Amino acid sequence: MSKFTDPAKDLLEYIGGKENVAAVTHCATRMRFVLNDPAKADVSQIESIKLVKGTFTQAGQFQVIIGNEVPSFYNEFTKLADIDGTSKDEAKVVAKKNMSFIQRMIAHLADIFTPLIPALVVGGLILGFRNVIGDIKLLEDGTKSIVEVSQFWAGVHAFLWLIGEAVFHFLPVGITWSITKKMGTSQILGIVLGITLVSPQLLNAYGVPGADTIPTWNFGFAEIEMIGYQAQVIPAILAGFLLALLERKLRDFVPNSISMIVVPFFALIPTVLIAHTVLGPIGWTMGSFISDVVYSSLTSAFGWLFAAIFGFAYAPLVITGLHHMTNAIDLQLMSEFGGTNLWPMIALSNIAQGSAVLAMIYINRKNEEEKQVSIPAAISCYLGVTEPAMFGINLKYGFPFLAAMIGSLFAGVVSVGSNVMANSIGVGGLPGILSIQAGHWLMFAVAMLVAIVVPIILTIVFANTRMNKFSFNRK
Structure with a gap:
């Protein structure tokens, strides 16, 4: 009998038994259940299991946070329950049956961008580094950049653009593949x-706005403008879904004997034609409108209000899964304005959640058992992964989560009020400063300090208030 046997038995019982499990899989830290009747899961009992660090429901899946030991626990659970595990993709398909139309759309968006995030993070860091060595006058009394005085760093600067261009200018390739x-x-x-x-x-x-003439394909009876969609998100999404839908429909009735020839031909060519005549222009207009609205809101006289609302609400958006929409907006802002003033607030929100956990480590410093959850959660949060912190500590107590939201609010106002811009989506914690355009590092550092200090102070104040209230009530 392994150390996971008893916790696995308890989890199976409290989750409603084998018959309540429609599908189960796991990720790096969590068990992911699709339940036939979510109401049968006894959340309080599940969270009382020593190995469990928290629970939440997202994207139609009931998720139980176990930690790094989840693969071994998962194996023990499926063996005891006599349940065949499923892949993440299969679990997502089953889970979508429990989701509303809006939730399914958000889940689709998340599925598209999640595989692209590693490349986007690397690209953002590269652009940030290129800005440091190429744009900031660090040498010779602040008159020259590193690139201007060193051939080696000039070569590095030019070479790194090979990767930066591949990530961002050719982003539509990644989107349509995904x-x-x-x-x-x-x-x-x-x-x-x-x-x-x-x-x-x-x-x-990028050359369209200043072009005197736009080249065309001339078919005699009609001309199609030869415009590229570098870094454009919505045109690629629309074209990608059209291609997938055409291919799936064609495979429904084209005989297998000729499908290898017919399906790719009649799926790809019409899609490319429609993409350049209809979907591309529509998608470009939609993307420009969305990015203009967001950018104008953040840079207007009421930008501080927008920042306050977004900073306060971002963490709850993570719980619902709505935060995945910001990836597309960030990328569109980068395409239109050469950077994003939205993503810095996301990084600050992550930092704020980690800071609230840091305060809870101090408050519960004598609780050795909780330290096993809180210390790794704070570290991972400061490195951009907020789930262990949010679901394992902050939401468990409630008031640290609120303290982090308020800290994120103030930090977001500082960031937007200082016109901080990021090159790209990056690591959403303390290392996030590397994705910030170098000229804004100082003010982003100030915003980071706010995101650290305010949640810590508020968490301690809220905790003391709760303790004093409890003592008063007892008297």
């Missing part, structure tokens, strides 16, 4: 479609 992967269609066709949106043959999207 969509075909998600939809279970031909991924190579998704890659080809993406390339047709950013081909060097086309007029680069």
